Amino acid sequence: MIRAISLALIVVVLLLPGVESAQMSGPPEPSQMTAETNPFFAVSTLPFQAPPFDKIQDSHYLPAIEEGMKQELAEIEAIANSAETATFDNTIVAMERSGALLNRVGKVFFALAQSNTNPTIQKIQTEVAPKLAVHRDAIVLNPKLFARVKSIHDQREKLGLDSDSRFLVERVYKQFVRGGAQLSDADKSALRELNQEQAKLTTEFRAKLLAANNAAAIVVDTREELVGLSDAEIAGAAQRAKDRGLEGKFVLTLQNTTRQPITTTMKNRALRLRIHKASAERGRGGENDTRPIATRLAQLRAQKAKLLGFPNHATFSLDDQMAETPARAEKLLTDLVAAATAKARGEAAKMQAIIDAEKGGFKLEAADWSYYAEKVRKADYDLDEAQVKPYFEMNRVLQDGAFFAANKMYGLTFKERTDLPVYHPDVRVFDVFDADGKPLALFYADYYSRPSKSGGAWMSTFVDQNGLTGTKPVVFNVCNFPKPAPGDPALLSYDHASTLFHEFGHALHGMFSAVKYPTISGTAVPRDFVEYPSQINEHWALEPTVLANYARHYKTNEPMPKELVEKIKKTTTFNQGFDTTEYLAAALLDMAWHSLPADAPPQDPDTFEPAALAKYGIAMAEVPPRYRTTFFSHIWGGGYAAGYYAYLWSEVLDHDTYYWFRENGGMTRKNGQRFRDMILSRGLTQPAAAMFKAFRGRDPEVEPLIIERGLKPATK
Numbered sequence: 001m002i003r004a005i006s007l008a009l010i011v012v013v014l015l016l017p018g019v020e021s022a023q024m025s026g027p028p029e030p031s032q033m034t035a036e037t038n039p040f041f042a043v044s045t046l047p048f049q050a051p052p053f054d055k056i057q058d059s060h061y062l063p064a065i066e067e068g069m070k071q072e073l074a075e076i077e078a079i080a081n082s083a084e085t086a087t088f089d090n091t092i093v094a095m096e097r098s099g100a101l102l103n104r105v106g107k108v109f110f111a112l113a114q115s116n117t118n119p120t121i122q123k124i125q126t127e128v129a130p131k132l133a134v135h136r137d138a139i140v141l142n143p144k145l146f147a148r149v150k151s152i153h154d155q156r157e158k159l160g161l162d163s164d165s166r167f168l169v170e171r172v173y174k175q176f177v178r179g180g181a182q183l184s185d186a187d188k189s190a191l192r193e194l195n196q197e198q199a200k201l202t203t204e205f206r207a208k209l210l211a212a213n214n215a216a217a218i219v220v221d222t223r224e225e226l227v228g229l230s231d232a233e234i235a236g237a238a239q240r241a242k243d244r245g246l247e248g249k250f251v252l253t254l255q256n257t258t259r260q261p262i263t264t265t266m267k268n269r270a271l272r273l274r275i276h277k278a279s280a281e282r283g284r285g286g287e288n289d290t291r292p293i294a295t296r297l298a299q300l301r302a303q304k305a306k307l308l309g310f311p312n313h314a315t316f317s318l319d320d321q322m323a324e325t326p327a328r329a330e331k332l333l334t335d336l337v338a339a340a341t342a343k344a345r346g347e348a349a350k351m352q353a354i355i356d357a358e359k360g361g362f363k364l365e366a367a368d369w370s371y372y373a374e375k376v377r378k379a380d381y382d383l384d385e386a387q388v389k390p391y392f393e394m395n396r397v398l399q400d401g402a403f404f405a406a407n408k409m410y411g412l413t414f415k416e417r418t419d420l421p422v423y424h425p426d427v428r429v430f431d432v433f434d435a436d437g438k439p440l441a442l443f444y445a446d447y448y449s450r451p452s453k454s455g456g457a458w459m460s461t462f463v464d465q466n467g468l469t470g471t472k473p474v475v476f477n478v479c480n481f482p483k484p485a486p487g488d489p490a491l492l493s494y495d496h497a498s499t500l501f502h503e504f505g506h507a508l509h510g511m512f513s514a515v516k517y518p519t520i521s522g523t524a525v526p527r528d529f530v531e532y533p534s535q536i537n538e539h540w541a542l543e544p545t546v547l548a549n550y551a552r553h554y555k556t557n558e559p560m561p562k563e564l565v566e567k568i569k570k571t572t573t574f575n576q577g578f579d580t581t582e583y584l585a586a587a588l589l590d591m592a593w594h595s596l597p598a599d600a601p602p603q604d605p606d607t608f609e610p611a612a613l614a615k616y617g618i619a620m621a622e623v624p625p626r627y628r629t630t631f632f633s634h635i636w637g638g639g640y641a642a643g644y645y646a647y648l649w650s651e652v653l654d655h656d657t658y659y660w661f662r663e664n665g666g667m668t669r670k671n672g673q674r675f676r677d678m679i680l681s682r683g684l685t686q687p688a689a690a691m692f693k694a695f696r697g698r699d700p701e702v703e704p705l706i707i708e709r710g711l712k713p714a715t716k
Contacts, residue, residue: 001458001503001531001634040064040105046420048442048474049463050429051108054421058120061109065128068102069135075099076139079148086148088159092169096468096517107462114454115446115478116424125203133199137192140179149173149181164685168517171684178320180308187307194304198297205293206454206637212288213254213631214451216278220250220271228267230386235485254279255480256455256633258624259582261493264370264385269362276367283630284606290630291605297636298593299602306598313594317642321526322649322688326595329528329645332652332702333587337618339711340584343577348622350376366624373575381574383567385493391564392497393554394447394481394490401497401550402504405540409672410508411435414443426450426483432511441511444476447500448483448490455480455633457499459506459523459534467516475510477503489554494568498538505537506530512676515683522683527643529688531650532657533680539658542569543667573710578623580709585625587644588616590635594642605629648705653692655704660696 034041039055041064046052075098084090113121139145152159153173156166180191219241220226226234237250244251252262252275260279263272283290301313310316314326323329351372352364364372377383399414406412414430422429426448432441463474479499484490492500506523515521523530540546551560592612596603609629613619627634634640661671678695693699706712
């Protein structure tokens with residue numbers, strides 16, 4: 001997932017107990033601060049302008065954010081009120097250069113708010129969320145500024161601009177229009193109120209969800225209840241219990257999805273049912289109830305869309321994406337429903353047959369799916385996940401897998417460095433060198449889960465590539481792999497290994513950016529295009545030369561046996577009925593919420609959700625949505641409102657491109673360079689659809705996706 005750490009995205013994560021607020025010491029007023037008293041007030045002197053985490057204290061954030069807003073507004077006012085005729089340089093470029101302090105502190109603050117929060121950070125978020133909404137509106141709704149932008153936009157064809165500059169003008173103009181610049185004064189006032197309330201509720205949603213996630217962790221009294229789990233998994237659960245002061249017990253934490261991978265080998269059905277119930281009911285009831293927030297956010301977004309001239313939020317959102325309309329996105333999703341659910345029902349029948357043969361005496365439920373799917377995999381493919389994990393030690397997956405593939409495709413090399421400060425002891429830092437040996441980027445890797453970290457996996461930047469200032473990218477990946485007990489290796493499932501490759505694909509997209517203007521650099525592309533580079537990178541995890549390089553037993557260093565490799569490859573379409581159905585259910589649920597008109601009454605999630613799933617013909621009790629409404633962080637707090645379909649849209653591009661690689665010799669340096677030059681380095685310097693078509697030679701075709709998901713056999 002790409003998670004933009006921007007000032008438009010206000011993110012709150014769980015309180016970290018036991019951390020005292022450094023802000024209580026009474027910092028000086030922002031206007032009195034200098035680089036000596038606040039590290040954000042000057043450009044970092046570290047390589048690549050990396051954040052000086054050893055100097056950053058919680059007390060620095062709020063003063064820097066407030067001073068950053070003050071400075072940016074002054075810069076914007078100077079542009080808007082200039083007596084000079086509006087030109088590309090004195091308006092558009094000047095705006096691109098504005099807000100340096102706010103951007104610098106915002107990149108770090110929002111990154112840590114998601115990956116390593118504490119009470120002070122949460123308090124600051126609550127305070128600044130509405131302020132930042134007001135700040136953004138003060139810029140976008142400034143009539144003098146918009147008049148200058150519009151005058152340049154209207155004559156852009158006559159100004160002799162290069163294609164990138166002309167596209168930037170079009171992009172900036174559209175952002176102003178979508179932000180309400182053309183509204184009446186009364187409607188602008190209404191929009192400001194909506195934006196402030198949305199910012200507040202988004203912050204509140206994340207706070208409640210992360211509190212709910214941690215509160216829902218399962219405490220197990222005895223080791224005997226965990227039969228089926230590996231020794232390493234049990235040791236990790238014991239360590240988490242110890243960390244919580246529950247010596248002698250075991251704690252099983254939940255990942256953000258409805259299905260919990262820990263149940264895959266768990267023989268204790270009562271515990272499986274307990275885990276699934278805790279997962280599915282997060283955000284329902286109690287002090288962490290997110291239902292009222294989701295209901296209100298859906299209303300606010302619909303009302304905002306109406307103000308801006310759209311019938312609903314989905315139409316507003318997709319107007320700026322590759323899909324262009326909700327109808328096109330929904331068609332891609334609904335066209336797969338029949339095939340996906342039919343395959344899922346067939347998978348369920350196989351599992352029920354096993355239950356009956358074992359005289360289980362119960363009907364398959366959602367809580368049982370992973371456990372019995374693993375039995376089917378063992379029976380049909382003779383593959384046990386426990387066989388696979390010893391060959392996927394995390395450091396090897398990273399360095400001998402993802403890094404090796406990047407070297408093979410793009411000529412990159414990596415060198416770990418320990419001299420740069422990090423925000424948590426688990427974080428690692430790598431220098432990234434281009435094929436010519438020149439420094440390209442810095443890469444931060446933060447892979448283990450912890451209570452202070454949001455669920456899921458994502459990529460963003462501490463420093464963006466910027467052709468105006470010459471800055472190179474400082475990129476980070478965050479995942480939530482279970483942290484092993486001290487002294488034990490971190491052994492990944494194949495799914496987790498694939499996630500590592502996926503997020504590193506996002507990282508490459510950010511590292512390779514070679515764009516002049518920051519607004520359209522790096523991963524600043526449509527949601528339904530941004531997952532495309534990361535999904536392509538997943539394919540290299542199973543490429544023979546790459547897999548052979550990293551898939552080695554952590555004890556013996558023996559390569560993964562060929563027969564085990566073949567079993568893994570054969571299972572790539574295994575359980576795809578379930579995987580596709582749970583994804584489609586979530587994506588269509590997202591569309592249903594954001595297709596509501598502004599005059600729709602408030603919806604009760606407990607009735608709206610099942611009705612929406614039934615409407616799309618995708619309601620299967622055994623296959624719940626990947627995310628239920630109450631913990632669907634992508635759409636209520638992650639920037640993917642009416643956008644969760646984007647993963648499937650990008651997957652169409654991904655598989656179609658993968659077939660191009662296969663048709664043209666695979667992952668060669670020549671092919672990698674072409675992909676880098678035409679996709680990864682371009683940012684959004686032209687429409688995403690045009691970039692894809694230029695690379696592929698035609699518009700995307702959906703057939704490769706259907707084949708690769710196993711919903712249709714490949715033609716011979």
